[in-house]
Amino acid sequence: MTYRVGTRVRVADRPHEGHHRTPGYVKGKTGRVERMHASFTNPETRAYGANGLPAQRLYLVGFAQRDVWPDYRGDARDRIYADVFEHWLEEAE
Amino acid sequence: MNDHDHEHPHAAITNGDEPAAAARARALEELLLEKGVIRREDVRAGIDWLVSRSPADGARLVARAWADPEFKARLLADARAAALELGLDPGPSPVVVAVENTDAVHHMVVCTLCSCYPRALLGPPPNWYKSLPYRSRAVSDPRGVLTEFGVELGDDVEVRVLDSTADIRYLVIPRRPAGSEGMSEAELASLVTRDSMIGVSAPQSA
Structure with missing residues (x-):
């Protein structure tokens, strides 16, 4: 499933044993696809000597800071962006 | 026994x-x-x-972008191609993406998971960039961190933190300082600091 720019997406809130590049603070959070990057080899398998294939599409996802940190002190418009691989994303309602 | x-x-x-x-x-x-x-x-x-890489390369990109809006557009669209256009070495595989600071939006870059950094264009990252306090506070309290770095932003400026969690390396094009009108590209490049391309300082024209 490919997510177009502007799509509201939720980052899967699942435990993952071993190396992965999805930071804990965005797991379970809903944001917006800001950019669709290229596809890259999967670091979760590459880290253990495999070739990382199939490659996974990478997205820049933007989150409202106040959605990520409930007591965020800055402006309501402030945003935090993270690059998240497609297999960590699901479409949000 | x-x-x-x-x-x-x-x-x-x-x-x-x-x-x-x-x-x-x-x-x-x-x-x-x-x-x-x-x-x-x-x-x-x-x-x-x-160790042969240096922020002088990134500064050349920024100075050209300040001087030439069409080059800036190309830099924002494809930083790798823009670096090659200036004869710079954009490095091996990681993709570099440039983002622009404006009157309305301020970007800053962090790698919370390790120390991802556009090394090809900025050289080795500073030690504070790799430190746990920066990596944790840049995402949760960016305005507090910016204040400590001496950057005062108005409430009307939106702060965007970019966490380089995967294969993309982010380079900030800082705002061109007032008073730099009429400067040559080399003079402009001398205003562009390493920290301003991470988004934690603002270039000053002396």
């Missing part, structure tokens, strides 16, 4: 003065050499390449 039951204290096992991380890196290197995965020359060449 056990004559060594660990009821008595041992001296702590240490690496002498060598930090644990350095000992681990050395052990990994020796193993990779022994198994023929890498060669000693590869390690040396990699280190030589890394």
Whole structure:
């Protein structure tokens, strides 16, 4: 499933044993696809000597800071962006 | 009969003065050499390449972008191609994406998971960039961190933190300072600091 720019997406809130590049603070959070990057080899398998294939599409996802940190002190418009691989994303309602 | 039951204290096992991380890196290197995965020359060449990189390259990109709006558009669209256009080495695989600071939006870059950084264009990252306090506070309290770096932003400026969690490296095009009108590209480049391309300082025209 490919997510177009502007799509509201939720980052899967699942435990993952071993190396992965999805930071804990965005797991379970809903944001917006800001950019669709290229596809890259999967670091979760590459880290253990495999070739990382199939490659996974990478997205820049933007989150409202106040959605990520409930007591965020800055402006309501402030945003935090993270690059998240497609297999960590699901479409949000 | 056990004559060594660990009821008595041992001296702590240490690496002498060598930090644990350095000992681990050395052990990994020796193993990779022994198994023929890498060669000693590869390690040396990699280190030589890394320390030969400098923020002067990034500053040239920013100065050209300030001087030439069409180049800025190309830099924002494809930073790798823009670097090659200036004869700069954008490095191996990681994709560089440039983002622009404006009157309305301020970007700053962090790598919360490790120390991802556009090394090809900025050289080795500063130690604070790799420190736990920066990596944790840049995402949760960016305005507080910016204040400590001396950047005062108005409430009307939106702060965007970019966490480079994967294969993309982010380069900030800072705002061109007032008073820099009429400067040559070389003079402009001298205003562009490393920290301003991470997004934690603002270039000043002296």
